[in-house]
Amino acid sequence: MTAQSPVRWTDPEQQELEERVAASELAWLTMDVDVQTLRVEIDNFALIHHQLLGPLYTRLDELDALVAEAVAALTGHPDDLRTAAEARRRVDELPDLDALFDIVREQEDAPPPPAAPARVRPGRDAQRVYRDLVRRAHPDLSTDPAEQERRAAFLVRVNEAYAYGDTGALETLAAEWSTAPEAAPALDSPDRLGWLRRRLEWLTGRIGELAAEQVRLERTAMGELLALAPQDPDRLLEELAEQLLAKAAAQQAELERLIGGAPPVGDNDGADSEAQENQTMFAQIPTIDAAAVPADAALLDVREQDEWEAGHVDGALHIPIGEVVARIGELPDAKLYVLCRVGGRSAQVVQYLVQNGRDAVNVDGGMYAWDGAGRPMVSSGGQQAFVL
Secondary structure (H helix, E strand, O other): OOOOOOOOOOOHHHHHHHHHHHHHHHHHHHHHHHHHHHHHHHHHHHHHHHHHHHHHHHHHHHHHHHHHHHHHHHHOOHHHHHHHHHHHHHHHHOOOHHHHHHHHHHHHOOOOOOOOOOOOOOOHHHHHHHHHHHHHHOHHHOOOHHHHHHHHHHHHHHHHHHHOOOHHHHHHHHHHOOOOOOOOOOOOOOOHHHHHHHHHHHHHHHHHHHHHHHHHHHOOHHHHHHOOOOOOHHHHHHHHHHHHHHHHHHHHHHHHHHHOOOOOOOOOOOOOHHHHHHHHOOOOOOEEEHHHOOOOOEEEEOOOHHHHHHOEOOOOEEOOHHHOOOOHHHOOOOOEEEEOOOOHHHHHHHHHHHHOOOOEEEEEOHHHHHHHOOOOOEOOOOOOOOOO
16 A cells, blocks of 8 residues: 555635635736726826817917907997906916926926827737736735835836837836745745735725725826727827817807908808818918929828828828827928828827927818829728728
């Protein structure tokens, strides 16, 4: 007969706690990564929103004041005069956010802020490496204070690389990382059961805190705005820009009517409203007809990748609208002719470029007008080019 090794007895309570702690740690780490990801996306969204859409909001406030003043000049009514004064006061009292930021930085002797991230949401490869790295290197995976401090300092670098979607930097950090021995009691230690109870209590509390933070972030103004298009926040910025430009067009058209002596009515005649909007939509932005763009012009296409692949101008520089701020250094010094699908996104980019001292012109009607004018296009795959 052969002797059999005795079966090691396991405390049922400890076994259950081991499983619950393992499951709670997985839930906590997953939620922690999700909350950090949401925080990065909201911060990036707010920064790009301010840089790209801020000038449009300022223009709308100015147009509102000008329209109110024109109405007051035509009617002379006390209520209209009061409305005009309030509208102008709102414009005059608007803070210059960039100037305020400069003042704060000077007072704190802080370095200038980094450039805006290229996109709101880092790419999938960056997300994959980031999640794996956080799960392995999180400070609370260790109970040793020195090890926790080392991990926390390391994660500062990880979070910075993730904020900019720098997959290469994240992969370098992943290769650098090596875990240290854990300070938790051994499985057969008499202190293990007490440690498991304390660990489970801590994990439960931490999960609750993270859930509350996630709700808080989702309820912020930018969080609610981001929730409108959680899968494609960069396209949401484009849609917001086109809505603001359309609103500015309507205000510009109303202002021109009022300056021409027309009564302040809310509705247009209807017959020529579309033509009037097309003429005034981008009155403050340098514009050119697609047919008039020089053959050797420096073209900038700000559409998304799928639109570009379907059909684009051969030789044009392609930078999606959400990446223009971060990649502005790639633009040539020559006069830029900016294209999108119908002219809304490109008008936004032209406004941004002009305000930053660049010579830029919006191609009116975008690629639809380019195609309609019989100008040549190519596709990325060699198939018949078309405007997507």
